[in-house]
Amino acid sequence: MNYAAPMVRIEGLSKFFPGKLNFWNKPVTWVKAVNNINLDIYEGETLGVVGESGCGKSTTGSCITRLLDPTGGKIEYLPRNQDTPVDLARLTERELHPYRADIQMVFQDPFSSLNPRMNVRDIISEPLRAFGEKKGPALDDRVAQLMLKVGLRPEYMSRFPHAFSGGQRQRIGIARALSSNPRLVICDESVSSLDVSVQAQTLGLLEDLQEQLGISYMFIAHDLSAVKHISTRVTVMYVGKIFEVADTETLYGHPMHPYTEALLASVPKIKNDRTVRKINLPGEVPDPSSPPEGCFFHPRCAYATPDCAHCVQELRPVTGEEGHLTTCIRAEELSLRGV
Ligand SMILES: Nc1ncnc2c1ncn2[C@@H]1O[C@H](COP(=O)(O)OP(=O)(O)O)[C@@H](O)[C@H]1O
Ligand SMILES: [Mg+2]
Numbered sequence: 040m041n042y043a044a045p046m047v048r049i050e051g052l053s054k055f056f057p058g059k060l061n062f063w064n065k066p067v068t069w070v071k072a073v074n075n076i077n078l079d080i081y082e083g084e085t086l087g088v089v090g091e092s093g094c095g096k097s098t099t100g101s102c103i104t105r106l107l108d109p110t111g112g113k114i115e116y117l118p119r120n121q122d123t124p125v126d127l128a129r130l131t132e133r134e135l136h137p138y139r140a141d142i143q144m145v146f147q148d149p150f151s152s153l154n155p156r157m158n159v160r161d162i163i164s165e166p167l168r169a170f171g172e173k174k175g176p177a178l179d180d181r182v183a184q185l186m187l188k189v190g191l192r193p194e195y196m197s198r199f200p201h202a203f204s205g206g207q208r209q210r211i212g213i214a215r216a217l218s219s220n221p222r223l224v225i226c227d228e229s230v231s232s233l234d235v236s237v238q239a240q241t242l243g244l245l246e247d248l249q250e251q252l253g254i255s256y257m258f259i260a261h262d263l264s265a266v267k268h269i270s271t272r273v274t275v276m277y278v279g280k281i282f283e284v285a286d287t288e289t290l291y292g293h294p295m296h297p298y299t300e301a302l303l304a305s306v307p308k309i310k311n312d313r314t315v316r317k318i319n320l321p322g323e324v325p326d327p328s329s330p331p332e333g334c335f336f337h338p339r340c341a342y343a344t345p346d347c348a349h350c351v352q353e354l355r356p357v358t359g360e361e362g363h364l365t366t367c368i369r370a371e372e373l374s375l376r377g378v
Pocket of ligand 2: 096097098228
């Protein structure tokens with residue numbers, strides 16, 4: 040991997056939603072869903088994003104695809120065969136159009152994310168038609184190819200989503216995302232609603248496709264085992280902030296943030312087919328419109344000192360470890376447990 044030139048470089052990205060409104064419907068508080076984050080995504084990698092529900096994972100993904108307009112910051116994208124990045128955060132809808140094909144998204148719920156009134160051919164080819172690429176028999180050929188690629192039978196092209204199982208629908212969603220020949224696919228909880236055996240098949244499919252096509256994934260999930268399985272690097276988010284980034288083995292084996300340690304410890308050891316592997320930590324997640332002073336995690340942290348209530352929360356390199364970033368001011372003096 041070429042760590043010198045990221046494909047996407049996120050700098051100071053924020054997304055605030057209106058919180059409480061006053062009598063005149065003007066916001067008096069803001070939900071800081073994503074709060075000034077920096078993050079790089081490299082060509083060909085799978086970047087896992089984990090954290091408790093509401094920590095800003097989906098909002099981050101939706102800002103990168105510009106389903107949401109960021110409140111601030113940059114999303115620098117280096118297009119194919121170009122040496123200068125474009126800032127996706129600033130482009131108008133029209134200027135964005137040529138890059139839309141490059142970054143696609145696969146959503147969580149294959150039941151609600153596919154239009155029930157469109158047949159599989161129309162669903163899969165929608166991005167293609169949007170980019171005016173192919174028509175008529177050529178379009179059908181391309182759809183058939185994509186269906187084969189994701190393990191669906193092309194003869195089902197004229198069927199509607201309701202005729203398929205959850206796992207098959209997710210394959211339709213993946214084929215749709217691939218149809219515009221993207222470089223980055225953002226998978227937002229894409230396997231979370233599937234049964235464990237179907238999850239494993241879908242993860243396997245994503246890996247095969249990556250090998251064939253060289254695409255990068257941003258793999259957002261609250262399931263730490265799925266993230267561990269598929270990711271090359273992992274980002275941990277908490278209350279709109281990035282708390283730790285490292286390659287997968289390092290992050291799981293020797294975390295450098297007490298929040299990561301707590302997340303890893305919360306994974307249930309016994310998993311039958313139906314266990315919901317939800318993160319369940321003691322204590323409450325702070326309200327993202329009024330997070331605590333200092334480190335956002337300090338009220339729940341077993342290792343907090345008085346300094347943690349006043350420190351500047353800043354993602355910094357761990358001493359002596361390349362590519363390992365943490366916000367914890369005590370990281371080097373603690374010896375945290377991995378799995
Ligand atoms: N459209 C919205 N309007 C208001 N608040 C939102 C909206 N979308 C998300 N939020 C809030 O932003 C925070 C982050 O949400 P989200 O990115 O969906 O978290 P995650 O995907 O990690 O569960 C949450 O507090 C959520 O309630
Ligand atoms: Mg989400």
